[in-house]
Amino acid sequence: IKRITTHILQEMKMRGEKISMLTAYDFSMAGIIDSAGIDIILVGDSASNVMAGHETTLPITLDQMIYHATSVVRGVKRAFVVVDIPFGSYQGNSSEALRSAIRIMKESGAHAVKVEGGAEIRESVVRILSAGVPVMGHLGLTPQSIYKFGTYTVRAKEEAEAKKLLDDAKLLEECGCFAIVLEKIPAALAKQVAETVQIPVIGIGAGPYVDGQVLVVHDMLGINQEFKPRFLRQYANLQSIMTEAVQGYIKDVKSKSFPSEKESY
Numbered sequence: 001i002k003r004i005t006t007h008i009l010q011e012m013k014m015r016g017e018k019i020s021m022l023t024a025y026d027f028s029m030a031g032i033i034d035s036a037g038i039d040i041i042l043v044g045d046s047a048s049n050v051m052a053g054h055e056t057t058l059p060i061t062l063d064q065m066i067y068h069a070t071s072v073v074r075g076v077k078r079a080f081v082v083v084d085i086p087f088g089s090y091q092g093n094s095s096e097a098l099r100s101a102i103r104i105m106k107e108s109g110a111h112a113v114k115v116e117g118g119a120e121i122r123e124s125v126v127r128i129l130s131a132g133v134p135v136m137g138h139l140g141l142t143p144q145s146i147y148k149f150g151t152y153t154v155r156a157k158e159e160a161e162a163k164k165l166l167d168d169a170k171l172l173e174e175c176g177c178f179a180i181v182l183e184k185i186p187a188a189l190a191k192q193v194a195e196t197v198q199i200p201v202i203g204i205g206a207g208p209y210v211d212g213q214v215l216v217v218h219d220m221l222g223i224n225q226e227f228k229p230r231f232l233r234q235y236a237n238l239q240s241i242m243t244e245a246v247q248g249y250i251k252d253v254k255s256k257s258f259p260s261e262k263e264s265y
């Protein structure tokens with residue numbers, strides 16, 4: 001199998017082939033998604049919500065992200081694996097940013113890191129890139145800044161914030177980022193960004209006029225039924241499938257129909 005690279009992702013943008021991206025946090029899920037043919041797997045800090053049950057992405061640690069990333073990398077043969085650098089491990093200190101990125105790359109075997117923000121984290125982005133580590137940007141609704149925003153509503157609806165977002169996207173491209181995620185912004189602005197920068201722009205709640213799409217795998221599989229924003233398309237209802245399976249098992253145990261003679265030694 002030919003591995004996906006930043007070069008291949010760039011070519012996909014050039015020829016208009018949309019890039020598919022999903023999150024994964026463990027070996028088994030990563031293996032399924034990779035075998036299905038996904039282009040990019042993101043070990044997102046959404047693991048903080050989906051795996052650990054926290055309300056925000058802020059509590060997850062660098063060590064915990066490396067544990068998830070290491071597990072994912074072991075399950076992947078083809079996809080390009082990107083890992084979120086967690087809150088507090090890169091902002092405002094480019095030396096720490098570089099150290100965090102190097103730890104992720106060295107200990108997990110992942111292929112790139114992702115960081116949230118534009119001009120504010122420029123130094124960190126440049127420093128990581130100078131070490132030869134590919135960096136994916138993330139603009140718009142950046143969940144590590146949730147307490148600054150106060151809500152999870154659509155970002156950059158106003159002129160000033162939209163202009164800053166476009167400037168930040170250009171800056172990230174100039175720095176040398178290989179791609180940018182745009183989260184929960186108007187489709188028209190996302191289109192403008194994707195047409196302005198040459199690098200792939202991957203959207204989540206950013207409309208169709210971008211170079212690819214990303215979703216949290218637990219959301220699109222319907223494992224987590226509580227989170228249903230407008231941008232989420234649910235491709236399965238694994239929660240009900242799993243509940244029925246577990247209830248079937250409980251019933252069989254209680255009724256002594258499991259295990260049968262054939263299932264015994």
Ligand code: KIV
Nearest residue numbers: 023044045046181216
């Ligand atoms: O952590 C995450 O899952 C993400 C995606 C939503 C882009 O950053």
Ligand code: NA
Nearest residue numbers: 044045046084
């Ligand atoms: Na994230």
